[in-house]
Amino acid sequence: MSDIKLNDPEKVVIIGTGPAGYTAALYAARGNMEPLVFDGILPGGQLMITTDVDNFPGFPEGIMGPELMMQMRAQCERFGTRYASDIVEEVDFSSWPYTVKGGGYEVKAQTVIIATGASARYLGLPNEERLQKSGGGVSACATCDGFFYQGVDLAVVGGGDSACEEATFLTKFASKVYMLVRRDQLRASKIMQKRALNNDKIEIIWNTSVEDVLGDTSVTGLALINNKTGEKSTLAVGGMFLAIGHVPNSEPFKKWLATDESGYIETLPGQAATAIPGVFAAGDIQDHVYRQAITAAGSGCMAALEAERWLETRLEELAEAAEASK
Numbered sequence: 001m002s003d004i005k006l007n008d009p010e011k012v013v014i015i016g017t018g019p020a021g022y023t024a025a026l027y028a029a030r031g032n033m034e035p036l037v038f039d040g041i042l043p044g045g046q047l048m049i050t051t052d053v054d055n056f057p058g059f060p061e062g063i064m065g066p067e068l069m070m071q072m073r074a075q076c077e078r079f080g081t082r083y084a085s086d087i088v089e090e091v092d093f094s095s096w097p098y099t100v101k102g103g104g105y106e107v108k109a110q111t112v113i114i115a116t117g118a119s120a121r122y123l124g125l126p127n128e129e130r131l132q133k134s135g136g137g138v139s140a141c142a143t144c145d146g147f148f149y150q151g152v153d154l155a156v157v158g159g160g161d162s163a164c165e166e167a168t169f170l171t172k173f174a175s176k177v178y179m180l181v182r183r184d185q186l187r188a189s190k191i192m193q194k195r196a197l198n199n200d201k202i203e204i205i206w207n208t209s210v211e212d213v214l215g216d217t218s219v220t221g222l223a224l225i226n227n228k229t230g231e232k233s234t235l236a237v238g239g240m241f242l243a244i245g246h247v248p249n250s251e252p253f254k255k256w257l258a259t260d261e262s263g264y265i266e267t268l269p270g271q272a273a274t275a276i277p278g279v280f281a282a283g284d285i286q287d288h289v290y291r292q293a294i295t296a297a298g299s300g301c302m303a304a305l306e307a308e309r310w311l312e313t314r315l316e317e318l319a320e321a322a323e324a325s326k
Contacts, residue, residue, distance in 0.1 A: 004082045009097040009108035010036045012307050015088045016115035016249075018045020019293045020283025022072035023300030024113045024307075029079035031308045036109075037076070038102055039085045041249070044069035045117050046284075047293060052135075054147060056293050068293075088116075093256040093276050110314070111278045111307040114257075114265060115300060116249040118284040118291070122242055123157070127213040137219030137239040140246075142166040143292065149239050151175050155222055157210060158243035159183065164192040166243045171201040178235060179204045182227060205235075213240060248285055257281075264288045272303035278314065280307055 011033040014024050017040060028035040042048055047065035054062040073083075086103030097108045120140035122128055132138035139145040142156075146169060154174040156167040159181040167177045179196065184206045186193045196202050205224070212223035214234070221236045248263045257274050258266045265281040267273060272280040282303035283296035 004036070004084060006036070006107060007034060009110050010034070011109075011311060012036070012111045012113060012304075013038070013100050013107055013109035014113045014115060015100070016040045016045070016117055016283070016285070017043050017073070017083075018047065018069075018115060018117045018283055018296060019072065020117070020285075020296040020300035020303070021045070021113070021115035022069070022076055023297040024115060024282055024304040025076040025081045025300075026072070026079065027301050027304035028113075028307065029076060029081045031304065033111075033304075033308060033311070034080060034082070035076075036082050036084060036107065038088050038100070039083055040116055041087055043085070044073070046120070052148065053144065053293065055144065088252055090252055091256065093279060096278065098279065111311050112280070113272075113300075113303045113307055114250075114253060114274075114279070114281045114285055115283045115296075115303070116285050117296075118246040118248040118264070118288070120242060120246050121244045123210055123244075125210070125213055127215070128210075128240070131213055131215065131219055134217070136215065136217055138213060138242070139239065140242040141291075142169045142241050142243075145239075145241075146170050146173050149173050152238035153236065154178070154239045154241060155180055155210075155235060155237045156241045156243055158245075159185075160187045160243070160245070161189055161192045162245070163243035164188040164196040166241055167202050168195050168199060170241065171199055174201065177202050178237065180208045180210060180222075180224070181206050182209055183207065184228075210240070246284070246288065246291065248288070250285060260288075262288060272299055272306050273310070278307070278310055 012028050012035050014037045025035045025037050047069050052062050053065050088102040090101040092099035097110045100107045150173050153176045155178045157180045167179050170177050207227045211225050214221040224233050250263045265286045267286050272282050280303040282299040
């Protein structure tokens with residue numbers, strides 16, 4: 001456990017430190033809620049493993065993902081945010097104030113904001129991981145990184161809506177985009193299939209899986225295998241984009257909160273509030289559509305403002321009830 005002073009109870013506990021968690025902490029701190037933030041598995045979230053970020057407003061020359069997250073963290077600290085460098089392993093939302101457990105201790109919380117994000121699925125290949133971490137041409141976000149591949153041949157792995165969308169988007173920059181599909185058909189919706197199939201810059205390679213990513217410092221090609229014939233081949237590309245889904249980091253909360261079929265926490269329409277009063281969710285843990293840093297930050301703002309207003313109302317109701325019972 002970090003050497004921090006804990007309140008009993010905490011006004012707000014924020015679980016996760018990506019753009020959603022940091023923005024929630026910033027607004028909560030400025031609202032005198034003295035937020036306690038649990039860093040989680042990857043402090044700073046997915047942007048800590050993203051190189052250039054050119055689509056976050058306010059940085060005309062772009063900014064490195066880790067630098068952006070460090071600036072957000074410092075801004076939160078300026079207003080008194082406290083950080084616990086621990087992973088939340090369990091929560092108990094059965095009674096209020098709620099209980100958050102992690103790092104061998106537990107904290108009582110009057111409100112909780114869950115901002116644990118989602119993790120992009122990767123193939124699990126050693127070179128894939130190495131080149132992804134070094135910014136060498138492996139990515140799971142075409143919107144984030146596509147601009148850097150002007151005139152380059154690229155590959156997109158996947159056959160669903162996301163893969164078709166990513167491939168179509170990448171044709172704005174790439175000279176050619178190969179879609180690598182494990183089966184002999186796309187899983188995408190008809191309209192998304194039509195867009196991909198009718199795009200002259202997209203070529204679909206069916207029944208194909210990636211066995212290895214080639215290149216020392218950057219992607220130079222992919223080692224492929226045909227899933228039907230077993231035939232192996234090499235495809236020369238300058239980048240590989242994964243579009244095989246995301247895994248929401250919602251496991252500790254599934255006992256208490258409703259999730260959709262993919263595990264994303266469900267919130268009330270147009271809100272960050274969940275079905276449990278005083279518990280909120282923000283960022284990629286509840287957003288499987290946009291998954292952008294700016295939308296995550298916006299929902300973090302929503303969660304903090306809703307938590308502040310909810311707690312104010314709750315404490316007023318308790319005070320009125322106590323007064324009436326005298």
